[in-house]
Amino acid sequence: MRRSVVLGAWAVVVAAIPLIPAMPEYWVTLLNYIGLYSIVTLGLVVLTGVGGLVSFGQAAFVGIGAFATAYLTTRYGVSPWFTLPIGMLLTAVSAYLIGAVTLSLSGHYLPLSTIAWGISIYFLFGNLDWLGRHDGLTGIPSLHFFGWSLVSGRSYYYLIWFFVFVAICATQNLLDSRPGRAIRALKGGGVMAESSGVATARYKRIIFVYAALLACVSGWLYAHMQRAVNPSPFGLQAGIEYLFMVVIGGAGYVWGALLGAGLLTVVKDKLQDILPALLGSDGNFEIIVFGVLVVLLLQHAREGIWPYVLRRLPSTNGHAPLRPAAALPQRPKPKAGENILEVRAARKEFGGLVAVSDVSFTMCAGEILGLIGPNGAGKSTLFDLITGVSAPTRGEVFFRGGRIDRLPARAVARLGVGRTFQHVRLLPHMSVLENVAIGAHQRTRNGMLAAMLRLDRVEEAQLLGDAAKQLHRIGLGASLYEQAGSLALGQQRLVEIARALCGDPVLLLLDEPAAGLRYKEKRALADVLAQLRAEGMSVLLVEHDMDFVMGLTDRLVVMDFGVKLAEGAPREVQKNPVVLEAYLGSVA
Numbered sequence: 213m214r215r216s217v218v219l220g221a222w223a224v225v226v227a228a229i230p231l232i233p234a235m236p237e238y239w240v241t242l243l244n245y246i247g248l249y250s251i252v253t254l255g256l257v258v259l260t261g262v263g264g265l266v267s268f269g270q271a272a273f274v275g276i277g278a279f280a281t282a283y284l285t286t287r288y289g290v291s292p293w294f295t296l297p298i299g300m301l302l303t304a305v306s307a308y309l310i311g312a313v314t315l316s317l318s319g320h321y322l323p324l325s326t327i328a329w330g331i332s333i334y335f336l337f338g339n340l341d342w343l344g345r346h347d348g349l350t351g352i353p354s355l356h357f358f359g360w361s362l363v364s365g366r367s368y369y370y371l372i373w374f375f376v377f378v379a380i381c382a383t384q385n386l387l388d389s390r391p392g393r394a395i396r397a398l399k400g401g402g403v404m405a406e407s408s409g410v411a412t413a414r415y416k417r418i419i420f421v422y423a424a425l426l427a428c429v430s431g432w433l434y435a436h437m438q439r440a441v442n443p444s445p446f447g448l449q450a451g452i453e454y455l456f457m458v459v460i461g462g463a464g465y466v467w468g469a470l471l472g473a474g475l476l477t478v479v480k481d482k483l484q485d486i487l488p489a490l491l492g493s494d495g496n497f498e499i500i501v502f503g504v505l506v507v508l509l510l511q512h513a514r515e516g517i518w519p520y521v522l523r524r525l526p527s528t529n530g531h532a533p534l535r536p537a538a539a540l541p542q543r544p545k546p547k548a549g550e551n552i553l554e555v556r557a558a559r560k561e562f563g564g565l566v567a568v569s570d571v572s573f574t575m576c577a578g579e580i581l582g583l584i585g586p587n588g589a590g591k592s593t594l595f596d597l598i599t600g601v602s603a604p605t606r607g608e609v610f611f612r613g614g615r616i617d618r619l620p621a622r623a624v625a626r627l628g629v630g631r632t633f634q635h636v637r638l639l640p641h642m643s644v645l646e647n648v649a650i651g652a653h654q655r656t657r658n659g660m661l662a663a664m665l666r667l668d669r670v671e672e673a674q675l676l677g678d679a680a681k682q683l684h685r686i687g688l689g690a691s692l693y694e695q696a697g698s699l700a701l702g703q704q705r706l707v708e709i710a711r712a713l714c715g716d717p718v719l720l721l722l723d724e725p726a727a728g729l730r731y732k733e734k735r736a737l738a739d740v741l742a743q744l745r746a747e748g749m750s751v752l753l754v755e756h757d758m759d760f761v762m763g764l765t766d767r768l769v770v771m772d773f774g775v776k777l778a779e780g781a782p783r784e785v786q787k788n789p790v791v792l793e794a795y796l797g798s799v800a
């Protein structure tokens with residue numbers, strides 16, 4: 213609600229600007245450029261700011277949009293309104309192919325690859341005869357809209373800012389949705405997202421194409437504004453400037469993209485006037501000044517200017533209230549006593565180190581099995597083997613009779629295995645509710661298009677309702693809208709349990725869930741786990757607090773140095789001399 217009010221007010225202001233009497237044409241032109249840049253930077257918000265994929269190459273996609281329409285309109289007389297979808301198709305295919313090859317690169321290799329293809333496409337424009345080489349193409353027709361000619365700067369202004377408006381709506385809607393949360397989860401390193409059922413590689417490709425499409429639209433608009441294109445605005449320097457704009461504005465924020473595009477364009481324009489006057493020549497000094505400004509900014513406001521502004525605005529604290537909705541469908545619960553999990557001689561070697569050494573055990577439905585052992589015993593590694601986070605060196609894992617040890621984590625999650633992490637993996641700047649909603653990703657269907665057009669509201673209400681329900685259950689009902697990172701570590705562990713529950717699992721793996729909780733909170737957690745067990749859930753529990761373990765578990769498996777030492781009822785295992793020797797370092 214609030215968001216649409218802000219957007220509406222913004223649109224009114226934007227529409228009114230050219231009506232200001234005696235507004236110089238020069239400013240209209242500048243605003244047109246800001247609009248064109250904003251469309252590109254909005255794509256970078258999703259790709260880089262939210263998704264964490266840095267691209268220096270966006271200018272190349274702007275070029276594809278510009279050259280596609282330039283070529284088709286001048287050479288074949290195709291209507292510009294057709295060249296837009298054609299250019300977008302061409303861009304989507306190019307981006308998809310480039311993405312398929314490069315997006316699996318990790319760390320700094322990905323940004324480096326964007327420089328490589330960015331430069332390649334730029335030189336391609338400059339070397340193709342039919343694109344006019346470095347002179348480019350001229351004589352591009354102006355746009356007409358139902359007999360209304362969009363030749364003047366002011367009329368073109370409305371067209372450009374209409375597209376900016378659409379891009380803002382689509383991007384905002386997208387980020388506030390099921391796919392949007394999956395995109396944000398990419399930054400969490402991938403393991404958490406995959407373990408919540410998110411196909412991370414697919415989402416990376418999708419946001420890469422999304423950002424490229426926005427760049428293409430900007431290029432199309434640019435070509436028909438300038439009526440001529442040559443390769444120079446589509447090179448690496450332009451790609452770097454687009455990136456500067458989002459970084460300066462605030463890479464993770466829609467309004468930051470506009471702010472950055474506006475600021476950089478105006479400042480650059482002013483510097484181009486001032487610097488030659490000061491320094492007495494016409495060199496590209498503004499680039500040097502920019503470099504210094506960016507370095508200063510990264511030191512003092514790393515998140516960019518928009519979040520800095522946001523902190524100083526009166527807090528809106530506006531979150532849409534949860535709408536009542538039907539419950540999400542649940543998977544059928546296994547019968548009591550059904551064989552849920554079978555680990556057969558699972559082994560994991562890290563080089564010479566055997567972290568898990570031929571461990572076998574089984575679990576039945578409705579059982580809480582404690583997995584205990586000293587630090588470094590291999591418990592967390594065993595969790596990773598069961599949940600598909602890493603593949604065993606040897607051995608097999610079966611879930612409800614089906615083999616899962618070669619499946620990716622997201623496939624294991626979709627079968628109904630939920631987990632938490634010993635080292636909490638939350639998105640600290642997202643609300644507790646949204647973090648938990650990521651867990652329901654695998655149970656819901658809405659995709660990018662439905663999200664952008666806001667056709668996802670029914671399912672979204674169901675999904676958020678389920679997330680809220682799990683949080684109430686785990687005792688965090690009062691913290692739905694707090695930032696996850698602001699909670700105490702013990703509470704963050706509880707958020708992870710709620711996230712796992714949101715995936716409607718039948719087997720829950722909890723890695724030290726009670727660490728950092730106070731006595732009463734531990735009691736409450738034990739009650740919740742006992743309640744889940746009564747409903748048919750199976751729980752595999754790693755925990756160091758022996759009172760907690762003894763009071764709750766049906767059986768124990770003890771590990772040390774990767775080897776299973778003992779297995780049995782808690783009271784018996786507690787008396788087992790081998791266990792006492794290994795676990796306590798002495799025989800009592």
Ligand code: ADP
Pocket residue numbers: 562565567585586587588589590591592593594
């Ligand atoms: P626990 O959870 O029981 O404390 P872990 O499963 O975390 O134990 O670790 C078991 C052993 O495997 C430790 O010696 C640890 O150092 C080692 N280990 C765990 N993960 C890796 C890894 N990715 N690479 C190399 N060694 C690892």
Ligand code: MG
Pocket residue numbers: 591592593634723
């Ligand atoms: Mg561990």
